[in-house]
Amino acid sequence: MKIAVCVKQVPDTWAEKKLQAGDSTLDREAAEGVLNELDEYAVEEALRIGEAHGGEVVVVSMGPERAAETVRKALSMGADAGIHLVDDALHGSDAVATSAALATVLEGRSFDLIIFGSESTDARMSVVPAMVAERLVLPQVTFAQKVEIDGSTVRIERQMEYGFDTVEASLPAVVSVVEKINEPRYPSFKGIMAAKKKPVEILSVADIGLDPATVGLGAAWSVVDDFAARPPKAAGMVVADEGEGGSRIADYLVDQKFI
C-alpha cells in the first residue's frame, strides 16, 4: 500500500493572524508556522493504515521554504519520505490552483490512498480534497470519522449533521479525516533523529511541468478587494448573579423579542 498524506503549514492558531497590505495575502512571517492541526490527524491515520496493512507513507506539502519544518514534523511522527513543492510562483495561490499543483505532484505516483485533513485552520475552505479528487478522477470519501481498508475497498464513516453516512469506494481514493478519528502521536526522540535522514524530494513548479502563469496570486480566480478589522463590538451589559441572574437574562430576552 502506498499512501500520500497532504499537509499544510499554517500560522499557529493561537497567534493573531493578519492580512498584508499590498497583496492581501496572509502574513505568514508574522506568526510561527506549525503543521495544520487537522493534518496531524491525517498523518496519524496514514501511519496507522500503513502499520496495519504494510506500506509506505509519503508526506506531500506545498508551501514556502520554511514549510520544510512541517514536512520534517510529519516525518518525525513516522512517515517514510517527503515531497516539498516550493516555488515563489506559488505565493498567493487560490484553492483552485493549489488543487491543480497538488494533483500534478500526486498524479502518476501510483498512490493507493491520498489522505488530507478536513480543513486548514487558516483558510478554512475545506475544498481542496474534493478538488483533487475531481482532478484525478478518483473516488472522494471525505470528512471521515473512521476509515477501514478491506482489500481494495475503503469504507469510511462520513461525519454528517445528523450522525454519519457509511461510504464505500475502490482504491485508489481520496480521503479527508476529521479530528474525532484518532489521537495523533507525538514525535519520539528517536523519530526526530530518524526524520533528519529521511529523503525529501524538493520540487519546483517547472519540475512538475506546471505553467507558472497558472498558479500564484496573479492567476487566482478569486481576489480580495479589501479587508478591515471588524469594528469592535459595543460593550454589552454584564451583571453579577445575586440570585436573580436567570430572571434578568429572561428580561433581556423579552426585551430583545426572543421570547
Next chain:
Amino acid sequence: MSEILVLVEHADGQVKKVTFELLTLARALGTPSAVWLGIGASDAALASLGEYGAEKVYVVDSADMDDFLVAPKAEALARLMADSSAAAVLLPSTAEGKEIAGRVAVKAGSGIITDAVGVAADFTATQSVFGGSTVVTSRVSNGTPLITVRPNSTAPVPSPGAAARVDVAADISDAAKSARVVGRTVASKGGRPDLSEAAIVVSGGRGVGGAEGFGVVEALADSLGAAVGASRAATDAGWYPHQYQVGQTGKTVSPQLYIANGISGAIQHRAGMQTSKTIVVVNKDPEAPIFELADFGVVGDLFAVVPQLTEEIAKRKA
C-alpha cells in the same frame, strides 16, 4: 435580468431554511432559479421555493444524487450552469455545499468564494475571517462566480415567484458514481433544529462539568426551541457528541442568539460563533474573555442561573 442559480438544501423532501435565505439574497442579484438535486421534489416543496421568489426550479430527479457522494451533484450542477448561462451560483456553506462548489469550480473553470456572509449586486462577497476579527470583501475574477453563503447570514423574506418546474435528465457519468453511500446512521438529537441552521444556539463548555451537566443546557435549549452546541473541552471529554462542537475545528454558527454557558471564550471557540447577532454569557469567572463578546452577561454559577432562566422562560411563554 440575469439568472442566478440557487442550490436547494433539502432533507426528507423538506426545503431547509438556508435555501430561503439564499433565494432572498439571489433576488437582489438577478432572477433566482432553484436547483433541486435528488428525489423528493414534491409540489409542496416547489411551492415553498416559489414563496421566496424562485421563478424556475430545475429538478434533477435521480437517486444517484444521494446514493453517491458529491460528484454526481457537482456534475449535474456544472451542466446546468453551462446550459443556463447563469450569472452566478449560490450554495449553502455546509461541508457538502462547499465540496460541490469546489468540484464545479474545477469543472467549469470558475473562481469560488466560501463562507460568505453577504453578496452585493456586483457579486462581491463579504467574508468574516480569522475568528471574526477581519472582514474581507472579495470577488470572483474568472468564470461564473460560485459563492457559498453561511446559514443565518440573511433573514429570509418571502416574495412570490412562479416556481416553474423544469425537469432535467441526470445522465451521470460512471466516474462520478465511485463513492457509494451504503448506510445512514442518525444519531438522535431529540427533535432539535440543526446546529448550523438554528436561529438560537445554547452551548455548554467545561463549566458544565460532565455529561449529566448537559441536562441543564438541553433544558434551556428546548425551552427556546434552540440547537445545542458544545466547546471542544466538552466534546473532547466525551460529554457531548463531537458533531455539536462549535469553533475553529467544529461548526461555524451565526444564529440570532447564542447563549454560552461555562465557556471561557478561547480564540478557537470564538472562530465558530463570533458572528452571532446577539450573545448571552453565563460564566462564574468575571475575567473570562467570552464576556468581551457578550451583549448581556451574568457572572454566576450556571447551575443556578441556567435552570432559573429555563423556568422564567416557561413562565413568560405561558
